[in-house]
Amino acid sequence: MILISLEVERPKIDEKVSTTTDFPYIVILFNDDYHSFDEVIIQLIKALKCDINTAKNFAFQAHINGKTAIYNGSLAKCLQITSILAEIGLNTEIET
Numbered sequence: 001m002i003l004i005s006l007e008v009e010r011p012k013i014d015e016k017v018s019t020t021t022d023f024p025y026i027v028i029l030f031n032d033d034y035h036s037f038d039e040v041i042i043q044l045i046k047a048l049k050c051d052i053n054t055a056k057n058f059a060f061q062a063h064i065n066g067k068t069a070i071y072n073g074s075l076a077k078c079l080q081i082t083s084i085l086a087e088i089g090l091n092t093e094i095e096t
Helices: 037-048 052-065 075-086
Strands: 025-030 067-073 092-095
Touching: 025 052, 025 075, 037 052, 037 067, 037 075, 052 067, 067 075, 075 092
Parallel strands: none
Antiparallel strands: 025 067, 025 092
């Protein structure tokens, strides 16, 4: 009886390679005629963790243009932001 030893090389795994499936998504905020500018600004600050001037600019752009992009990033973060904005009934959309 002859025994043969087969040595198989295992592929090396590069741990630096990202396996994330996140793609850039965009949160769109639509103009709102039901809330005051102050309410929208406060909610934007809460959702985006941005300063008051950035929030004012987003609110004004949505008012003037009917909608504005307020964030781009992972789907998970976009869903978190839209969820916070929806707490007071602001209309948003996530685009790719």
